[in-house]
Amino acid sequence: MTDVRFDDRVALVTGAGGGIGRAHALSLAERGAKVVVNDYAVNIKGDSEPDDRAQAVVDEIRALGGVAAANRDSVADATGAQAMVQQAIDEFGRIDVIVNNAGINASDKIENEPGPAYQQHMSVHLEGQLMTVRAAWPYFERQNYGRIVNTSSAAALGFVQPDGTWYGSYAIAKGGVLAATRQMAGAGAGLNIKANAILPLAISRMVSPLIPGTSVLDYMERHTGPEHVALAAAVLASEQCPSTGQAFSVSGGRMAVLVFASPLGYADPELTPEKVLENWGQVMGEQDKEHQLLNYYEAVDNAFEYTLLQRAGIGAEIAL
Numbered sequence: 338m339t340d341v342r343f344d345d346r347v348a349l350v351t352g353a354g355g356g357i358g359r360a361h362a363l364s365l366a367e368r369g370a371k372v373v374v375n376d377y378a379v380n381i382k383g384d385s386e387p388d389d390r391a392q393a394v395v396d397e398i399r400a401l402g403g404v405a406a407a408n409r410d411s412v413a414d415a416t417g418a419q420a421m422v423q424q425a426i427d428e429f430g431r432i433d434v435i436v437n438n439a440g441i442n443a444s445d446k447i448e449n450e451p452g453p454a455y456q457q458h459m460s461v462h463l464e465g466q467l468m469t470v471r472a473a474w475p476y477f478e479r480q481n482y483g484r485i486v487n488t489s490s491a492a493a494l495g496f497v498q499p500d501g502t503w504y505g506s507y508a509i510a511k512g513g514v515l516a517a518t519r520q521m522a523g524a525g526a527g528l529n530i531k532a533n534a535i536l537p538l539a540i541s542r543m544v545s546p547l548i549p550g551t552s553v554l555d556y557m558e559r560h561t562g563p564e565h566v567a568l569a570a571a572v573l574a575s576e577q578c579p580s581t582g583q584a585f586s587v588s589g590g591r592m593a594v595l596v597f598a599s600p601l602g603y604a605d606p607e608l609t610p611e612k613v614l615e616n617w618g619q620v621m622g623e624q625d626k627e628h629q630l631l632n633y634y635e636a637v638d639n640a641f642e643y644t645l646l647q648r649a650g651i652g653a654e655i656a657l
């Protein structure tokens with residue numbers, strides 16, 4: 338088995354003062370990385386809290402013999418995002434890994450969207466991840482090396498709380514992270530810059546207040562520690578990272594790729610709404626009761642759509 342190590346590598350982990358981010362920082366440092374531990378110290382709604390949690394994690398890392406520096410800027414602020422990358426350069430001489438983890442979680446009502454939480458979510462989750470990457474990109478390009486781990490959420494796949502709370506703009510921003518990750522991977526292809534996203538699930542202060550007194554909370558407390566997420570994500574942050582542009586479910590010791598896929602579907606050059614309705618089974622493809630999909634094709638990139646169209650019998654005579 339090859340060791341996953343980060344000796345001589347420098348990593349920035351955002352929102353690393355607690356929860357999953359702290360676990361990322363500790364695990365990267367334990368495996369040899371020098372880590373900039375960023376945290377803006379806010380509550381889950383994004384309001385300021387009076388502690389220095391970035392420094393507390395740096396102290397933990399140092400006590401364990403690791404190397405780390407604290408940064409207290411906000412990822413949602415372009416100057417702040419630039420400054421945290423600059424700090425990696427100034428203190429440790431380079432930047433190799435960005436783990437975009439900082440996050441908040443608020444909600445507006447659907448009838449108020451885009452509401453007050455909307456811009457906040459876009460700024461922190463989506464623009465924040467873009468801004469740290471843009472600050473590091475010139476260094477990644479120059480050294481022909483970079484690893485990006487963005488944090489999405491299963492909420493992007495559909496999530497309404499049992500009490501009816503909808504996490505619209507949170508989920509929308511996290512959906513944007515999936516698209517941003519694919520684009521970053523495309524831009525980094527050939528430059529040895531790899532970008533992947535994780536959809537974590539771990540007990541933290543962000544999730545426990547949402548499910549008080551439930552068996553799910555009990556399950557999460559027992560089986561889904563933040564360290565499980567960090568250990569899986571370390572592969573994506575490493576030199577050996579086998580994939581780019583992918584998203585992975587990571588939780589409780591399980592890691593699995595999230596595949597965007599579609600069946601061959603219904604295709605007819607003379608398509609009408611009536612024909613579509615009549616052939617709805619083909620549009621939806623085959624799946625069993627447990628949602629196991631049969632005869633689906635992975636959505637590799639948008640050019641692959643043409644291949645599927647041709648395979649479904651439309652315009653197959655034209656060589657693309």
Ligand SMILES: NC(=O)c1ccc[n+]([C@@H]2O[C@H](COP(=O)([O-])OP(=O)(O)OC[C@H]3O[C@@H](n4cnc5c(N)ncnc54)[C@H](O)[C@@H]3O)[C@@H](O)[C@H]2O)c1
Pocket residue numbers: 351352353354355356357358375376377378379380381383390410411412413438439440441461465488489490491492536537538539540541542543544
């Ligand atoms: N815990 C889960 O099950 C779960 C599920 C899906 C996605 N996520 C995502 O994982 C990430 C970590 O979540 P967590 O559960 O550890 O939450 P957490 O609240 O414990 O940690 C988030 C940290 O981010 C920091 N932060 C917030 N805004 C910031 C900003 N603008 N700049 C810098 N730091 C900022 C906070 O101060 C906090 O310390 C988030 O992006 C979250 O959306 C978590």
